[in-house]
Amino acid sequence: xxxxxxxxxxxxxxxxxxxxxxxxxxxxxxxxxxxxxxxxxxxxxxxxxxxxxxxxxxxxxxxxxxxxxxxxxxxxxxxxxxxxxxxxxxxxxxxxxxxxxxxxxxxxxxxxxxxxxxxxxxxxxxxxxxxxxxxxxxxxxxxxxxxxxxxxxxxxxxxxxxxxxxxxxxxxxxxxxxxxxxxxxxxxxxxxxxxxxxxxxxxxxxxxxxxxxxxxxxxxxxxxxxxxxxxxxxxxxxxxxxxxxxxxxxxxxxxxxxxxxxxxxxxxxxxxxxxxxxxxxxxxxxxxxxxxxxxxxxxxxxxxxxxxxxxxxxxxxxxxxxxxxxxxxxxxxxxxxxxxxxxxxxxxxxxxxxxxxxxxxxxxxxxxxxxxxxxxxxxxxxxxxxxxxxxxxxxxxxxxxxxxxxxxxxxxxxxxxxxxxxxxxxxxxxxxxxxxxxxxxxxxxxxxxxxxxxxxxxxxxxxxxxxxxxxxxxxxxxxxxxxx
Ligand SMILES: [Mg+2]
Numbered sequence: 001x002x003x004x005x006x007x008x009x010x011x012x013x014x015x016x017x018x019x020x021x022x023x024x025x026x027x028x029x030x031x032x033x034x035x036x037x038x039x040x041x042x043x044x045x046x047x048x049x050x051x052x053x054x055x056x057x058x059x060x061x062x063x064x065x066x067x068x069x070x071x072x073x074x075x076x077x078x079x080x081x082x083x084x085x086x087x088x089x090x091x092x093x094x095x096x097x098x099x100x101x102x103x104x105x106x107x108x109x110x111x112x113x114x115x116x117x118x119x120x121x122x123x124x125x126x127x128x129x130x131x132x133x134x135x136x137x138x139x140x141x142x143x144x145x146x147x148x149x150x151x152x153x154x155x156x157x158x159x160x161x162x163x164x165x166x167x168x169x170x171x172x173x174x175x176x177x178x179x180x181x182x183x184x185x186x187x188x189x190x191x192x193x194x195x196x197x198x199x200x201x202x203x204x205x206x207x208x209x210x211x212x213x214x215x216x217x218x219x220x221x222x223x224x225x226x227x228x229x230x231x232x233x234x235x236x237x238x239x240x241x242x243x244x245x246x247x248x249x250x251x252x253x254x255x256x257x258x259x260x261x262x263x264x265x266x267x268x269x270x271x272x273x274x275x276x277x278x279x280x281x282x283x284x285x286x287x288x289x290x291x292x293x294x295x296x297x298x299x300x301x302x303x304x305x306x307x308x309x310x311x312x313x314x315x316x317x318x319x320x321x322x323x324x325x326x327x328x329x330x331x332x333x334x335x336x337x338x339x340x341x342x343x344x345x346x347x348x349x350x351x352x353x354x355x356x357x358x359x360x361x362x363x364x365x366x367x368x369x370x371x372x373x374x375x376x377x378x379x380x381x382x383x384x385x386x387x388x389x390x391x392x393x394x395x396x397x398x399x400x401x402x403x404x405x406x407x408x409x410x411x412x413x414x415x416x417x418x419x420x421x422x423x424x425x426x427x428x429x430x431x432x433x434x435x436x437x438x439x440x441x442x443x444x445x446x447x448x449x450x451x452x453x454x455x456x457x458x459x460x461x462x463x464x465x466x467x468x469x470x471x472x473x474x475x476x477x478x479x480x481x482x483x484x
Pocket of ligand 1: 048051
């Protein structure tokens with residue numbers, strides 16, 4: 001018998017052994033679901049640690065290791081360094097209270113322009129490894145690595161680790177990185193990685209191949225799962241489901257009976273089936289944000305139409321706030337029943353992400369656009385000339401100061417929206433445009449009407465200048481000590 005055939009036999013024996021081993025491991029976790037393929041898809045989730053403060057420290061290395069917070073302009077902490085967190089400083093704490101805890105605390109004003117530039121660099125580094133990068137927020141993204149092993153001559157885990165290493169050494173700050181077969185599991189992985197690091201285990205990286213998913217979900221609280229709000233968590237708790245693993249073990253019939261569509265999708269994602277794809281569409285955060293919506297039936301009632309527009313403005317502002325950006329220009333349009341568009345562009349006296357302020361600017365022009373007796377079927381708004389939220393100049397009439405107070409309210413609104421779903425709280429002017437709560441839940445996952453247009457043509461990039469930087473504003477080279 002030729003020796004090669006003998007060798008083949010040996011390989012088969014090894015494969016059988018591995019298969020048995022995997023089955024045993026699965027049995028150990030009581031795995032009745034999931035794939036034996038480690039990464040049917042490979043999704044990496046990346047999240048900056050205390051991003052705003054990390055940007056400040058990367059710019060000023062002498063602050064490293066010190067208790068630092070940002071948010072001086074608002075009088076409350078918006079981001080805290082690890083040292084500040086250890087002293088018990090929490091998000092939203094007033095400055096006077098923080099000073100009592102720590103007299104030598106460094107309190108800095110937010111510099112959103114700087115954070116946006118670091119954010120662009122972060123996404124640019126991730127795009128070296130894969131073109132499929134979804135910018136989820138200013139310091140968070142998903143990247144799909146499926147099919148990239150051959151390109152990089154490395155396993156998914158090695159690629160994900162390389163991304164983390166390049167981000168940390170080139171930006172001078174740390175990131176939580178989670179590799180998993182789906183976006184929801186990627187978020188779980190990052191969250192576990194960050195938690196482990198806080199107690200001194202690991203370096204903020206976790207790879208969660210299919211076989212490790214049941215073990216990881218067994219003690220992962222259901223309310224911490226991305227997309228599960230307190231209401232769904234309470235509903236599930238009523239059925240005895242307190243951990244993500246318990247939900248993942250439920251049957252198809254059970255979840256379809258108990259949960260709405262977004263919940264069922266989360267169940268699939270927890271079981272390792274990718275439902276929410278990584279949406280690559282290059283969305284540079286400094287481009288423009290557009291929200292449009294067609295409504296039925298078409299209406300000739302100005303307050304109904306304005307309510308629709310108001311809802312679009314609110315949606316656009318939610319998105320802008322998530323990216324830490326504010327527009328200094330906006331345009332809106334109304335579309336008639338026979339598809340004619342009428343619009344207007346408004347230059348704002350200063351950047352704002354407050355729907356109430358933007359709508360106050362829109363309202364007089366809006367009424368000028370409407371024709372009596374005409375029916376309208378769609379409205380839309382585009383926010384452009386986006387810059388850091390703090391870019392506004394203080395005006396003589398205290399409007400900025402008032403806006404700061406309103407901004408606090410919207411911070412709370414955003415937090416509520418993150419927990420309870422988008423539009424749990426909305427402006428009275430949008431009331432008639434908000435349908436039943438059930439339809440809103442499915443919208444919260446999809447964001448179907450959102451688009452951020454491709455960035456305007458940038459000047460050719462010089463060797464040393466990064467995307468989004470101007471000769472006036474550049475990110476300094478970060479301190480490269482201690483990281484890596
Ligand atoms: Mg973060």
